[in-house]
Amino acid sequence: MPILVVVTGPPAAGKSTLAARLADDLGFVLLAKDALKEAIAEGWGVSTLDESRRAGAAAVRALYAMGAELLGRGVSVVMESAFHRGLAEADLVGLLALAEAVVVDCRAPRALCLERYVARAGSVERHRCHFDAERVAAGALDWGVWEPLDLDVPTLRVDTTEGYVPAYDDVVSFTTTGVVPLSA
Numbered sequence: 001m002p003i004l005v006v007v008t009g010p011p012a013a014g015k016s017t018l019a020a021r022l023a024d025d026l027g028f029v030l031l032a033k034d035a036l037k038e039a040i041a042e043g044w045g046v047s048t049l050d051e052s053r054r055a056g057a058a059a060v061r062a063l064y065a066m067g068a069e070l071l072g073r074g075v076s077v078v079m080e081s082a083f084h085r086g087l088a089e090a091d092l093v094g095l096l097a098l099a100e101a102v103v104v105d106c107r108a109p110r111a112l113c114l115e116r117y118v119a120r121a122g123s124v125e126r127h128r129c130h131f132d133a134e135r136v137a138a139g140a141l142d143w144g145v146w147e148p149l150d151l152d153v154p155t156l157r158v159d160t161t162e163g164y165v166p167a168y169d170d171v172v173s174f175t176t177t178g179v180v181p182l183s184a
Contacts, residue, residue: 003028003076004067004099005175006092006153008083009106010146012116014160018106018171019080025172026078029070033081036062064091071098084145092151102178103155104171105148112161154178 005028007019016032023030037059040046046055063081070077076099083092095101108116148155156174159165166174170181 002071002074002099003176004071004095004101005076005078006083006101006103006149006151007078007080007106008088008103008146008149009160010110010113010143011082012113012120013106013108014158015080015082015106018104018158018160018164019078021168022104022172022175023078026076026175028076028078031063031066031070031077031079033059033063036066060091064095067095068098071095082146083149085147085149086145089150092149096151096153100178101151101153102175103149103151103153104175105155105157106160107157108159108161110143154180156180 003026005019005022005026007015007022009015016034019032020030022028033056037052037055040055040058040062041052044051044055046052060081063079067077067079079095081088092101148157154174156166156171158171164171166181173179174181
């Protein structure tokens with residue numbers, strides 16, 4: 001069976017960086033929600049918050065559809081998003097039947113995530129379709145939606161405050177074995 005690595009956590013917890021590195025090192029396909037949203041936004045010409053939300057919803061649907069297609073063909077996938085607890089599980093359960101799955105839950109202190117997010121929002125690297133910087137900076141987001149996912153699969157919490165704890169090599173090992181390292 002292929003492997004599904006679900007990389008999740010709150011905004012600016014280091015998910016995208018870790019997911020891309022894992023996909024490269026493992027030779028898995030990377031499916032990242034924000035990349036899909038940005039492509040959809042380019043096609044639709046997104047210019048408002050409501051349009052951005054529609055693009056985000058479409059990106060989530062595409063993420064699950066592409067995941068199912070690839071896993072169904074035996075292709076291992078790293079799937080990255082700030083999955084919402086209580087919503088994402090219903091869609092992810094369908095993918096669990098297609099793969100050996102693990103969850104990598106990225107975490108950092110909320111204040112650090114906010115600092116990273118605000119810095120990223122002001123950079124030229126952040127796509128213009130993301131309209132949530134002011135809400136994040138004002139603390140207007142419900143961080144409870146990013147609690148760890150409720151899935152019956154091996155889960156590893158990775159602290160991204162400074163580097164990775166447990167160490168990156170242990171995270172890689174976990175993704176292919178499902179065994180939580182002793183250092184975790």
